[in-house]
Amino acid sequence: MAHYAFLDSNNIVTEVIVGKDEGENGIDWEQHYGEVRGQVCKRTSYNTTRGIHLNGGTPYRVNYAGIGSTYDVGRDAFIPPKPYNSWTLNESTCTWRPPLPIPIEEGKFFRWHEEDLAWHECNIACAYCGDTLTT
Secondary structure (H helix, E strand, O other): OOEEEEEOOEEEEEEEEOOOOHHHOOHHHHHHHHHHHHOEEEEOOOOEEEEEEEEOOOOOOOOOOOOEEEEEEEOEEEEOOOOOOOOEEEOOOEEEEEOOOOOOOOEEEEEEEOOOEEEEEOOOOOOHHHHOOOO
16 A cells, blocks of 8 residues: 655645555556546655654655645655745755744643744643633
8 A cells, every 4th residue: 555646736735545556566656646637646655754764664755745745856855834934944854944943841832923933832722723822
């Protein structure tokens, strides 16, 4: 079982599917799925993130492709959407990093606040659903 990402004309991922393993039955499945759909198709690895294969295998296209990710042809990598204007691309992991590292404090949660370019403490729920800040 392998995963394949379909790209629009700007190399943005529009859909990710589960398909046949590359080379199975002697078929280039990237090419096959792309021809069937009339879109560029790129294989992606569910187990690859930040250039590391989570099961110790060979990393594949730096990151797993998610809807909205960009496929960078030069890097042969999937790059997730930029979360905030102030964040910059980490060239080796193809992930976005904030201008300031996230604070690490036992039992506390933080979220990035673009308006003042700072991390704000929040309750546990806001990290997932956007509840109001505690500070």
